[in-house]
Amino acid sequence: MFNMVVELEQINKCQSILLENLSASLQLSGDFNIGFPGGSWNETIKFNDEIWFHHFEIADDAASPRYWNGFGLAQNLSSNKSNNIVVEINIPTNGINRRVAGFFAENEMGEIGLFHRGSLGGGRKGVGKQAFLSWSSYELTPVLTDGNNETAILVGLIESDDFPAKLYQFLLNIEGFKQLATSGEINEATYISDEELLERILNENPKQKRPKKSTSETIGYERSEFVKEFALRKANGECQLCKRDGPFKTKSGRIFLEVHHIDWLSKGGLDIPKNVIALCPNCHRTMHYVNNQKDIEKLKSIACEQAP
Ligand SMILES: [Zn+2]
């Protein structure tokens, strides 16, 4: 059983151990702009090829004095833009403070764990602790706090050699979760029980009214009919990813395929023969939902070969 570390002197010791362990594995440092909801700072941060880390102490916030520990993924680190924090694991320095997500706790063997309470929704409705736990493989660990039990996610044991790897896993999980939540693939409805789902449907529209019109803010791009035609001709009815024929013939008698931009137009891709490929609807959806690197490479080499 873990016991929460609540005495300031002990908390200070744990934070120093955390810093020591991280300094040993994050041996690079550099100046970067780091962004968080509400602003950004230029800071010198520590990093390796997996994690970046920045920390300081917030002593002047009377309600929530804390050690601020911000972590990000080094794969996204850039000197040209603001680098978003993946997660803050802040540690209250005034004992128990449930508004702050992090804490240290110690077990009978004297091992000290870094914990996170698991609320990661960033204000998005329904995309919180429960959704993250359902989606990730994390289980809650019980922690004794002043005689009360609470539960939290054990990120890792701070003195252990595998701590940086555990922390990296935690960051990857959160980043993956946030991306799915942002894209709408995980939402309020995703992880509720069947009963609750039916209840929510009923409560939402008890009189079965017709849906209201909605306006969409989706940005479209002007695309060349000639470039599209080029891709369709090259494919000649056969999906260029799975190599199967398109699913049906259109009224004009042509086998149906969709034309996809390998580098997405929304991410700056160009509407030119080298960047288009004809796909069956299944493969096209796969490229938009999964966009597997291997598939991208494969399509790029086909498109480059067939482009003038
Ligand atoms: Zn296909």
Ligand SMILES: [Zn+2]
């Ligand atoms: Zn597409």
